[in-house]
Amino acid sequence: MDTAAGGSASALPPPSGSTGTGAEAKEDGERGGKPVMVVLMGPSGSGKSTFAEAVLDGSATGRPWVRVCQDTIGKDKAGTKMQCLKAVADALKEGKSVFVDRCNLEREQRADFVKLGGTLHTDVHALALELPAKVCISRAVSRTGHEGNLQGRTAALVVNRMLQKKETPLLTEGFNRIMFCNDDTDVKKAIELYSALGPLDSLPSGVFGQKRQGPIQVGIMKFLKKADASSVEKSNGPKLTLSERKLGQENPLPKQEKVESGSCSMEAKTELNDNIENEEGAKESGSYDIGYRTLAFPSISTADFQFDLDREPLTLYIVDTQLLIACRRDITQLRSKGSLQCNVIANAANWRLKPGGGGVNAAIFNAAGEALQHATKECADTLRPGNSVVVPVPLTSPLREQEAVTHVIHVLGPNMNPMRPDYLKNDYTKGCKILREAYNSLFENFASVVQSYMGKQNDQPVAVKSASGDSKMKREGGHESERMKKHKLIQPILTKQQHECTGSNAPNYRGNSVGSSDAPNQATKADNKKSGVVASKSWGTWAQSLYELAMHPDKYKNSDSILEVSDEFVVLKDLYPKAKKHVLVISRTNGLDSLADVKKEHLPLLRKMHSAGVKWAQKFLEEDMSLEFRLGYHSVPSMRQLHLHIVSQDFDSASLKNKKHWNSFTTSFFRDSVDIIEEIEQHGAANTNSDDKVLAMELRCHRCKSAHPNIPKLKSHIANCKSSFPSHLLEKNRLVSSTEHMDCT
């Protein structure tokens, strides 16, 4: 980070308008001054109260200051956040500036205050007292008479715990300004700054005083070279350090973690560019809070892809990284279980970028929830070995909410497992090359994430490296898609909106293939869409065949599958029958695609279709009187053009293969024709709200309702089940059979 973002507290620009003559000051002056809310952040012992009191005492500028402290606000009792919020609101409304003196280390703790500032149109500053942990602990332990009675040994434990939960303040939380104080000198300067802030002054927005941690030197990263330390370039930067660790090495070196993943063991040293005091302080407190530019990565290719690192030892050089952690802990719980906050984690992915497969991939997709799957799909469809792709973790993902992981980088390494794709047949020359490429891609993408973050901090546009390698471009196409991906790295919140925009532009096949007679129907759809009743549906080319047949039955008149053609419908043997007898009565009305389109005017057609269905069922019964039939529609059909299924209830067919097939005929997804006619008679429309979820429900026998683990077992059960049908099917002639069922209604 350069001085554009403040560099250090000593490089702070003077307050703008400090003479009260600037344009901003004039504007503020007309409003009668501009109060500000300063949210102090720091553990016990960091000196928040001292800071606030020093400004209150030292300010001679006429700006009224109030300190709101949770330890004291409750008088004799412990204060509450609500009391603090009220006190802050009251003070701001009176035109007073406020120091919020609470720990505020976690985003959730401070979010309400930031929100309040927004509501009252007040600038909100974060002032983070980032003193070394051991300094805070030492002060907290030794003090007496603390307002919150926190002192002695308890204080050390509390400070320790607080620091583990610390979340670095971000502008994206809603702060106008963030300032970090890393030592007593910074604190002193900040006190002077706020003490000198006149009633009409304002401080510049941005991030100030954050520790410089050095840029990642992508150019000098040498990863996974064969052991030849002499070939490694030395860094140019004075603070850069170089460490060398051989994968599979036996003896751990100082300050390094031995890491195991799958069948390999791996070691990597963590190198911090911070001053030693800070690092020690962090370790002392059990907190490695180097948060927002830290990568944790598992060993690539060594588990499921069976790459044997013992056979081909490789060396991993990590040169002046912010921090790279090769990880043997649960990579999805580094923060909550390991006190390690890593904003970027790498995933040993599969080529389809899909969940499952066990190991790290399954764990990460499990922990991140569906949101990551969707986000991944937005970035790339597939991945080739040796490549990686950055995926911003959506704000809704538990991985983001609970572990503060902002990006997942999917990496695909070489595969030495004959059971997996891209098997290299033990070609370790090729394998090593791909593994090297994979790590290079991973680290370069990590660097791009860090750079994008720094760009955000600097509030300057930055070129962000997107998915590297040959991960497939989305079909929406080339540059635009790539541009959006880049944008997403910086602004994940916008991703959803942009995605929705993209989605709304999806091709609508209906419009391409239907003539002007379709217009009224389109209007209906549009109306429905406006009222939020039915989402528009587009039909794939494969879903058009019934429509084609209905419009041009003469083209297919020689087909054995067509049983009957009238002006209003076509009766067709289902090409993939789900039972011994399965035929379709297809409407020939153009624009009538599914039940959702059916209105009262279609009732005569529905009755004719039903009668035709009954007629054909009876015809089949003449051949086999053991059959029983149901007539009905799918709530949401897969194929265009309204069609009525007449299906025998034996479900004895090789074409019935999966859960969706079964559930589409045996759950509420299947709407009996008699019920549809009745609903339209009574309400003018059919209820098609049957949730798609019913299609994924457990497999239950349609007669006795027993559950079965899979399709083959279900099929062997239904072949023998002699139970009678559920009573509702025996009513209203929902079943057509040779035996007359009593209609109880």
Added chain:
DNA sequence: GTTCTAGAAC
């Protein structure tokens, strides 16, 4: 709608 197939389940 089906086909194909990776991955899960057994």
Added chain:
DNA sequence: GTTCTAGAAC
């Protein structure tokens, strides 16, 4: 190792 599921592609 084999069977089965479920998601992507068509």
